[in-house]
Amino acid sequence: MAAVGLARRDSKWLKSKEAGAMGKFFAVILVVITLASAYPIVTHKFVQPEDISTHGHAIDEQLADTMAEGGFAFVGAQLLLAFFVWKFSSRKDGSKVTHLPGGAKLMVATAFILVGTEVLALGVLGQKAWADVYFTSPKPDALQVQAQAGQFAFYFRYPGADGKFAPLHPDKIDEGNQNYFGLDPANDVEARDDIVTAEMTIPVNREIHLLMHAKDVGHSFYVRELRIQQDFVPGLDLSLHFTATKTGKYEIVCTQLCGLGHYNMKAYLNVLPQDEFEKWLKDRAAEQ
Amino acid sequence: MRAKLGYIVGLAALAACAVIVHAGPSGGTVSGKVTYEGTPAKQKPIDMSKEPSCAKQHATPITTETVVTGPGNALDNVVVYVSAGAPDEGAPSQAAKFEQKGCQYIPHVLAFQVNQTLEIANADQTSHNIHPLPKVNREWNKSQPPGSAPIVDKYDKPEFIPVKCNIHPWMHGNFAVLKNSHYAITEGEGGFSLANLPPGKYTITAWHESYGDQSQDVTISGNEPKTVNFVFKAKPY
């Protein structure tokens, strides 16, 4: 029966006389894990692709600063844990337990000052990168392109010679005839020069104003090299603007789970010199 | 007494004729051509760049196949069939085969009979998710990872069923599920021929996926071939 609790005789399940090898082993394994985890980062084995945008360098700097802070915190905390477990596990019987000088006050102060200010500072400084993307308006002469996301492909539309996007009629969508947007050229004059393509081609060094339309469910537009990601939301007219600074072929991939073909939902982004872009657009217009 | 004998001989002769007629090499044949007038909508090239393993199978991009034409204003991919006057037939034993190759449905229009086995194969290195869209029959869609076995299924009601791929939006085709074996699909110069038709009154229907269907009646009395032509009105959009 449970007598009120004076200290019991030492339970045989706590063998404090043991050499404490396993505590030291824990410390060693943890150090190995920590260094092995840090190694691919420190040697830049897994990095984002080259930035081809005008706003991306701010994001990359933010990421690098965060990696330095976070890496320092990660390595520091794990090594401290390993050191304490090495030193303070399964000590000899009769060893006295002691307290860290400074106690809880020191821990709280450390957390607030060191971590709190760094975290908030990075957070505050990091807003500029966000603001560059979201709190600026597209230039009036930006090239307008509309992207439509629908299970499971992206299609793009250029306004054509009249510079206007014709209205969309969901009931007129006819994919067998490549009418992905639901244009009605028979009745809408502006639809007759709209150019619909399966690849997004843009001129280099020219601001693009991307209008985003969702046909059926949620999707997302992600181009790693452009440092852009934005969801398509059915019912919302969202848009992005950006400028690509390097020609080449890049992948646009969907990052919002949209059904069984989500993994196969991509399109190519071609960034071309201005004259090649114009030729491409002309060729596509002829195919409409 | 002599009239009665004559009567019997006459009946026997008629019966013999009937036997000869039915036992002969074939019944009547209805053939003809399907053409269009006007300007059909332009068939647009299909950009398969989102599926590189398919894109590289086509040196020049394939086009849409909603209106396929031939020389002399021929209209291809028209299903010409006997819609009335012939009895329903049981399904033949061999399967109707539909293939997904190069991210294209081959053939674009597949005609087969009610309850006939339909076999759908995936010859591509990508998954397809074939989705026939019937209004009368049971709707289903099925994924086929590369290397998986053909889908085996059948339809138990006659219907024209559009077919699409859920993963590749440009892939479109058609199933024509028919009640009997008297059908043909036009190609090339747009000609068709429906043979082995016993004497009788028949309705021949021509169905096109974009232009709808047209019917004409024809009577077969003996072995002489009948001609039926169809002309569809094309639309530019």
Next chain:
Amino acid sequence: MESAVSPLSRTVNAKGRGEHMEEAAVQPAHVHAPPEGFISKYIFSLDHKMIGKQYYGLALVSVFMGMVLSWLMRFHLVWPDVKVPALGALAPTGAPGGLITPEYYLSLLTMHGTLMVFFVLTNAPFAGFGNYFLPIQIGAEDMAFPRFNMMSFWTTFVGFLVLVLAFFIPDGPPTSGWTAYAPLSAVGKDAGPGLGWGQNLWAISIAIFCVGQLLGSLNFISTTLDLRAKGMTLMRMPICTWAWFITSCIGLLAFAVLLPACLLLLLDRMAGTSFFIPSGLVVSDRLQNHAGGSPLLWQHLFWFFGHPEVYIAILPAVGIVSHVLVTSMRKPLLSAKVLIYSMMSIGFLSWMVWGHHMFVSGMNPFSSLLFSFPTLTITIPATIITLIWLGSLYGANIQITSASLFALGFVSMFVSGGVSGFFLAQPSIDIYLHATYFVVGHFHMVMGVAAIFGILSGTYFWFPKMSGRMMNETLGKLHFWITFVGTYCIFMPFHYLGLVGNVRRYASFVDDFMAPLMPVHKFISIAAFITGAAQLIFLYNLIHSRFRGKVAPENPWNATSLEWSIPSPPPWNNFGGRHPVVFHDPYQYGVKGSKGDFVMQDSPEQITNG
């Protein structure tokens, strides 16, 4: 002052360490009658201990199911052309001939997440251990509402059955993830396989689960506030009790939002409403007959629940690990009070951060900035907790057992998972890392693995109390080493993949930039299979020890809290009819002047500061 109730609970000058004794609320003599018969003992039991074990058992079944689903996912990602034996027969539509289709992969993913978050991480650390030990640790005979308690388990069980039913319907389980974003989850079967009755069953199952959780939370809160024994002030409650209490407060509010969200989703799907569906959608060639709804509304409702939910998953583990660490270190924490206040601040801040799941969702980008500040601020209490643990280890005498190894492993995992959160809390970085494997690595480490370590630590620690037998320590330590190294091998590389931009929730990796990453995926899959297999060691240990383990004493760990003052296993009414009186907090280890190196909470022994 003599207590008239029992001669054993002498209250000899109960002032210790300057704390005053308080009268707890009056308790009834007994909460319910002793159980008679098999059904009321083992099936429809009112006893919080049996209910706790039932929750734990349900979580055990769920975690193995969830693990098998994840093996199938990892197998398919790296060997998509290899036929999985027997799967073709079990799932002829989802995996014809044993080849997993894209939709089946998404079903596996959805069910894995749903089972793990709801039926494992909310069940085991909170409803499982909390039900078992909260009443005992505060000196009560049972929960305040034993019938509600029983109902809460059986409701949860029905929710589980409804969810699992989705595997057996022709169209299969849903494919929209455990997050079930609208309109994919709302428009019905036009949106794809599994989104017909599979999605309905999901929403019904989770709605039922919410009801179970609300009943449970009501119980925990009432019990903690009303049924504490004499002398058991709030600050004398063990940290895990505090964690369960804070979690139940969060749970009451969070599940109260998820329940109507699921009902609205069901109305959109079945009654033609349009809470989440705007007009003009053409899904699979069909124009949807809805208008006026907002997909973002679902996200707000879901994440308003979803973010507090992840703290519901982790705080009990924080509590359990703190409890185990204190016992294993043979010294108190630098300050239990600071740790408790930190848990409370986390609970409070958890309501303000949900938009960090929605930075690029299309909501107002100014909101994204607003959400990022409390998200970054939560780092502070989390860091305080971690530093309290680390700082307390200084000068300790850590006893290495399976339980303490998992507790130390938890500290390591919590740091790793927490640091990656720091990246995702910043919207500008989230532009690049959102929906990549970086996010998946983050939440698996900080919530999945860490919480599991908390559950395992609690299991090894409390198994002797619950069953009267010891678990095999050799097998326990072997289980720890493989799991600790294995989970790092699985989830650390997820972060590297995310840095390259590897998108998540992909059934196959067909994009050009993915090809060089396949060797990393292979490494992860193999680590997953090995680590998963090691869990069988735990399962064997659990079952074998239950019947053949060495008989456990009352207090094998020389611990101080009230559960160690009663027999192993405890009698049906916990304290055998007596009312314990508490004199100390549960951190009296290594106290100067005490006999032995610890003083139990109900010991009348005086402790002086000298």
